[in-house]
Structures are given as structure tokens and as C-alpha cells.
Amino acid sequence: MTAQADDELWSAIADPSRRRVLDLLVSHGDVSASWLAGHVPFSRQAVSKHLVVLEQAGLISRRKQGREVLFQVDDGRLDQAARAMADLAAQWDRRLATIKRLAEAAHVEATGHVEATGHGEATGHVGATGHVGATGHVGATGHVEATR
Amino acid sequence: MADPVIEREVLIEAPVQVVWRTITEPDRMSQWFADRVDLVVEPGAHGYMQFGDQGGPVVVEMVDPLARFSFRWNHPRDEEPVAGNSMLVEFTLTPEGDERTRLRVTESGHELRDWPDAEKQRYTEDHQGGWADFLDGLTNVVVERQLG
Numbered sequence: 001m002t003a004q005a006d007d008e009l010w011s012a013i014a015d016p017s018r019r020r021v022l023d024l025l026v027s028h029g030d031v032s033a034s035w036l037a038g039h040v041p042f043s044r045q046a047v048s049k050h051l052v053v054l055e056q057a058g059l060i061s062r063r064k065q066g067r068e069v070l071f072q073v074d075d076g077r078l079d080q081a082a083r084a085m086a087d088l089a090a091q092w093d094r095r096l097a098t099i100k101r102l103a104e105a106a107h108v109e110a111t112g113h114v115e116a117t118g119h120g121e122a123t124g125h126v127g128a129t130g131h132v133g134a135t136g137h138v139g140a141t142g143h144v145e146a147t148r
Numbered sequence: 149m150a151d152p153v154i155e156r157e158v159l160i161e162a163p164v165q166v167v168w169r170t171i172t173e174p175d176r177m178s179q180w181f182a183d184r185v186d187l188v189v190e191p192g193a194h195g196y197m198q199f200g201d202q203g204g205p206v207v208v209e210m211v212d213p214l215a216r217f218s219f220r221w222n223h224p225r226d227e228e229p230v231a232g233n234s235m236l237v238e239f240t241l242t243p244e245g246d247e248r249t250r251l252r253v254t255e256s257g258h259e260l261r262d263w264p265d266a267e268k269q270r271y272t273e274d275h276q277g278g279w280a281d282f283l284d285g286l287t288n289v290v291v292e293r294q295l296g
Contacts, residue, residue, distance in 0.1 A: 088154055093156055095181060096251065097158065102179055103166050103167045103249075107166045
């Protein structure tokens with residue numbers, strides 16, 4: 001769980017509506033809540049709520065300009081979020097690589113043992129073809145399971 | 149409809165049965181996932197995963213043998229994991245012939261909620277690449293800003 005960003009950051013960014021808001025802030029910067037509301041498919045109230053969550057997560061900040069409040073992204077925090085996601089993806093890649101290795105090894109082992117049952121447990125007697133089909137022979141028993 | 153944060157896949161040279169066992173049997177899970185896995189892979193089962201000196205509860209969501217397995221985690225302690233307070237990890241297995249399996253994993257956060265279907269559809273179309281694109285976008289922005 002090492003790569004997990006802190007919960008606030010994570011849940012702030014995991015919501016698609018908020019990501020849409022964040023997208024707009026990344027691409028346009030310095031815009032007001034009303035401007036944002038005109039560019040998203042949800043209400044002005046929803047925009048305000050999302051802005052609060054993003055602000056609490058430190059992803060954006062607000063400043064006053066005249067009578068307007070403008071929002072902008074925080075680069076450092078954004079960088080942190082991007083890294084957290086990249087780490088998470090890398091973590092899954094490592095896990096998948098391990099699953100691949102384990103499954104392929106288990107498969108090779110299982111199929112190897114299937115052949116071994118044919119050849120009997122006559123270790124080293126590979127080619128002792130006479131044993132093929134002599135399934136009763138199979139002291140290889142336990143291994144059969146491995147093929148299931 | 150979940151919006152995957154992470155979406156990764158791998159092609160494994162082993163039949164789907166072998167891959168299924170690798171990802172669902174606790175003694176195998178402990179080889180690729182957590183250091184210790186206490187989990188019965190049945191829908192609704194509560195379990196625990198230990199990572200070094202950290203750990204957390206997991207709850208199995210869906211089990212469709214040889215095809216799909218999902219669980220929720222990263223929910224607050226003392227709360228039941230549901231959409232909105234947890235991450236959903238889902239494995240999808242697709243056989244490619246008798247000896248190969250495509251394994252896909254997604255980790256998704258909050259659902260697209262409170263949106264009319266048409267908006268969901270539009271959003272999904274706008275964001276075909278989903279998180280991957282978002283992540284690329286973020287990374288580019290961050291890199292550009294650092295260079296600039």
C-alpha cells in the first residue's frame with residue numbers, strides 16, 4: 001500500500017466530476033466558479049462543492065481579484081498526484097508480472113507432471129515408454145492434482 | 149459505472165484455470181500480493197491483507213469462477229466498504245485459446261453518480277482514455293511547468 005496517496009488527495013481526484021473541474025483548471029487556470037459552471041454538465045452548487053474538496057486536498061488554491069474569486073491548480077500537489085497514480089500503476093504492473101511468472105511456472109510444472117505420469121516414476125528412465133498409460137503406476141499421484 | 153483509475157493487463161502462457169487459482173488461492177495470493185492473505189474468495193467474505201507491518205481489510209465483491217474476481221479495499225476502518233468510500237479492484241480473465249489467458253486488472257474509485265445517463269455517456273466518450281489520458285495530461289503539464 002506504499003504508493004497510496006493520502007486519502008484526501010486520492011478521493012479528491014478519484015471522482016470524475018472533480019477531475020473534470022480539475023481538467024478545466026489545468027487547461028485554463030485562473031478562472032471563477034461561474035466560468036467553470038458554464039463548462040461542466042452539473043450545477044453551480046456542485047462546482048462549488050468540488051472546488052472545496054479540491055482545495056482541501058491542496059490541489060487548488062483561490063485568490064481574490066477585485067470582486068472575483070479565481071481558482072488555480074497547485075503544481076507541486078498536482079505533481080504529487082501524478083506520481084501517486086504512476087506508482088500505483090507500476091505496482092499493479094509488478095503484481096501482474098509476478099502472477100504471470102507464478103501461473104506459467106505452475107502450468108509448466110503441471111504439464112511436466114502429466115508427462116511424468118506417463119513415464120512412470122522411473123526417474124531418469126525417460127523413454128521407458130512401456131510405462132505409458134500404465135496410469136496405475138503413478139506414484140506420481142500427488143502430482144496429478146497439479147493438472148487440475 | 150466505475151471509472152477505472154488504473155487499468156493494466158498481461159498475457160499469460162497458461163490456461164485460465166491456472167491463472168484463476170494463482171489469483172484466488174490465499175497461499176498463492178501471498179506470493180504476488182500481500183505478505184499474508186486471510187481471505188475466502190466468496191462474495192461478501194471479509195478478509196485481511198498484511199503488507200509488512202501494515203495491513204487492511206478487504207471485502208470480496210464478485211466471484212465469477214474463471215472469469216471475474218473483485219474486491220474492495222482502502223475503506224475507512226469500522227465502515228463497510230461501498231462505492232464511494234473504497235477502491236474496487238477487479239480482475240478479468242479472458243482465455244485466448246487453450247494455453248493462454250489475458251488477465252486484466254482495474255482499480256477504480258468513485259462511481260459516476262448523480263449524473264444523467266446522457267452526461268455519463270458523453271463524459272465517457274470524451275474520456276475514452278480515462279485515467280491513462282488524465283495521468284498523461286497531468287504528467288505533461290507538470291513536466292512543462294517544471295521546464296518552464
